[in-house]
Amino acid sequence: MPYHAPVDDYAFLFDHVVGYAGLRATDRFAEATDDVTRAILTEAGKLTEEVLAPLQRAGDLHPARLENGVVRTSPGFAEGWAAIAEGGWVGMAADPEYGGMGLPMTLTSAVNEMMSSACLSLQLAPLMSQGQIEALEHHASDAIKALYLPKLTAGDWTGTMNLTEPQAGSDVGALSTKAENNGNGTFAVTGQKIYISWGDHDVAENVCHLVLARIPGAPAGTKGISLFLVPKFIPNADGTLGARNGVNVVSLEHKLGLHGSPTAVMQFDAATGWLVGSEEGGMAAMFTMMNNARLGVGGQGIGVAEAAYQHALAYALERKQGRSTLEAGTGTIMDHADVRRMLMTMKADIFAARAIALSCAMAIDMEHATSDTDWRARAAFLTPIAKAFGTDTGIAVAEMGVQVHGGMGFIEETGAAQFSRDVRVTAIYEGTNGVQAMDLVARKMMDGGDAAARLLDEIESCAEEARAALPDLAEPVWQATETLREVTEWMAAQQDMTTRFAGAVPYLRAFARVMGGYLHLKAALADQGGKREALARFYIKRLLPEHAGLLAQAQAGAEDLYALSADDLAA
Template sequence: MAYRAPVRDFQFIFDHVVDFGQVVQTDRFAEATPDVTEAILTEAGKLCSDVLAPLQREGDMHPAVLENGVVRTSPGFGDGYRAIAEGGWIGISAPSEYGGMGLPMTVTTAVNEMMAGACLSLQLNPLMSQGQIEALEHHASDALKELYLPKLISGEWCGTMNLTEPQAGSDVGALSTKAADNGDGTYAITGQKIYISWGDNDFSENVCHLVLARLPDGAPGTKGISLFMVPKYLPNEGGSVGKANSLKVVSLEHKMGLHGSPTAVMQYDGATGWLVGEAHGGMRAMFTMMNNARLGVGGQGIGAAEGAFQHALTYAEERKQGASPIEGGTGTIIDHADVRRMLTTMKAELFAVRSIALSCAAAIDMATATGDVDWSARAAFLTPIAKAHGTDMGIEISQMGVQVHGGMGFIEETGAAQFSRDVRVTAIYEGTNGIQAMDLVARKLMDKGEAAFRLLEEVEQAAEREREMFPKKSEALWSAAESLRETTEWLLTRDDLNDRFAGAVPYLRAWARVLGAHFHLRAARAEGGDGPRTHLARFFIKRILPEHAALLIHARQGAEGLYALSPEDLAS
């Protein structure tokens, strides 16, 4: 099956669903005109379809390996990476003064999703570099920026992020990696980090690690953590690579999926590093990188879902099994009601979650371009929804893709299972989806729900405007939004955060259901109320949106019932 980048869907969402036009109207992004955007999406689509997609199976069947301390990447990955770098796709949103394109995050989100759909294992690499570029842009000294940013943006050097340790996963403050001042502007970094995506490769000149570590006077917990740039090779004066630093890849993890992406255990033994940002301000700098990385990971889930959907659709159009139950059918399994249900669900879910992610990206762009705090709050509120729901849908749609294949889905040679294996970890990356939901009901409601209520007001007003053209669909959406408003108000009355946390995951998904219906309705309006997008909107609103009611009941139950069973009861 050949992956086809969904360029037309992105262009439609830009033009009619997330109002990308307002981004282009700002001075900051005035050059991202429709013609320019269309050309960029088209070229990126060709790269993904023609160059990256053929590497998908190569990475799974011929994993990256560690040989005598050297990481050997999957066949073709070096050429694929160079095609990404030479096309300028790593620095698509990076500052132009260092060689980037300076384009909106909305465009980057679309391009990254297409690359993830084509070959998720390889796409992880530029995503890491993009996050590092952003962190350095906002927090590094001018000297570090001038040295590292051009190299990272061009793709000559790659970037990673090093947070996790064996005893410090989600609890980053428990890390034990140490940093000692060398007295010459550098620091000696000592410790071990695990789960480092693309911790090394054999196709870039240098690998630049952003490492969280604690200075001797650093306070316990996250407040005492600093961030350091620790490159594989120490740069010379002119920016060329010099001698090897005191760090190494100890081993590569044996993973469920993403076999083409080397996930390393990294050891630092007094490695030379440079402070990024202020001492003890590492978490602030790292979160600059992580917030957009969360949107990027959501896009990885959506990309994998797109690949799984296309794979399943192709199979369903070719596989003959049983008699066709419909008049004038094709004679293949796509005629069968349950197969059609699965494929239509996959298509409807993809449009909804893609629109959520691009809406989040557009809010980031508007916040960047205008400095408006309301746009910043909107972007912050949508980020955990885009990350968690994007990756949840990646998992669910890829599993559905296996099911469409029937028994052949369980056979590795078909490639259907790879999407499911590869995407599974995205629900854990950059803060588990449970943590995303907890963030939504806690930190993102610290404004007393103002950002949430503004978004709900927008949804309800849109539903009101569509009552004449879509009376039943509009009423269903308005009622769902009102129920979500009532649950948000209930959560705000809970003094015990554990009562919020207990229903955080269903609450987040209820938001995704309401926003998905909202965007589907906008698509139906843009189409004129009759056509494929209108049929898809009807399917989503009639068959998927009603889930919000049960989800909100769950969200309002509080924490007490969760503790009725003791650990002993659970084990018995």
């Protein structure tokens, strides 16, 4: 079935749920008016529906391939990339000084999500470039900015991030790639990186790699890591391409899904690179790109969830099977209670995950517009939640989409299985969801839980205001928030990090559940008696109660996790 961009849903969220009006009230984003925002959403919707969505199946059936050292992308991907680049979509949030639009990340996130729904394999390319653009804007020298940013923003060149090595996954400090000073302002970068999304391709003329490496003599671990910009072709001063650099593709990974996205093993052999940021400041610079990517990956999960939901809904509306229990039903499986349960769960969780992600993007934008440290803390706190809950939702919704299809969901020709295969990796890359949860209860609670407390105060205030209009929805949200507050205070008080980490994943999901209830409640207040109140009622009555069991797990401690020895587990 054809993909339909949910433009009206984004507009509703902007206007009634995430506070987009406050963003437009700032000097920085004053030009992101209602008319401009709606026009951009509409045009992005056309791009995704008409140009990108038709590439989804082609990317799966005709994967990227490596031929004689050259990566060939799936049919139509070059034209799809050209449409993205020519429309200015790569540089939506980029600095106008280098050709960007300077638009809010909130709006960029919505557009990126639509692209993910249409064709996730291709959307990975602009997402990687956007992250690199932001990292260079914040950390690169003026000379690097002037040479690289216009090309990256225009989509003439693309960007990647190179962190992982065979022995250094989440433990980035264990990397072995080295960078030796050439004495002329450049470094010779040598090493191998794996899992490099869009590490090479034929859709743009140059590929620019951000590479983590260690300068000889630097300290071990993450403290000694530096960041380098290593292009495939070394550019001349005027931006034209010069000599081929010492960068090559060893192989492309054979993956469960995302077949159209070339995921490369990259070899750097004394490749010429330029330092980005300070020596031994690589992690700080790379985290700029990674945090951008974590929000973007959360959006990828939501985007695939939307596409899988639309696919399942269309099937449910046409498939006739069994006897309907409804007198005036459709005569299709849409009448069956369990199919309705799945579809309502899919739709309600998509709304919650989307609203959380856009709330995170809003916090990022407000921090940039105001330099307010509270907004910065909120953005940091919401980032792991947006990433983990967004991708968990994508996986769960895609799996339910297969289930709605029944036996046909297991047949590749229907396309339902592709969503499940494609989205699965989103819970793994840019930091696994377990790592996100540990980050939430550790680094993000170094403030003693203050950022969390401010958010909980806001949720309770909304619930109290809603009691007059929607008491049966407001009360459970308020009560859930109080329970979450108690566990948050308990979590922040734990000195044993193993205890925190043992409960990290259920705690993050419980926080997402409660925040989802809050955002659904705001939607219900804005649409009383309408479809969004009905959806909120389903979420708050059926899905929000999960928070209680999750919070019980969060406080269970670590003892039972280690009760069995390795031999016991193997027996």
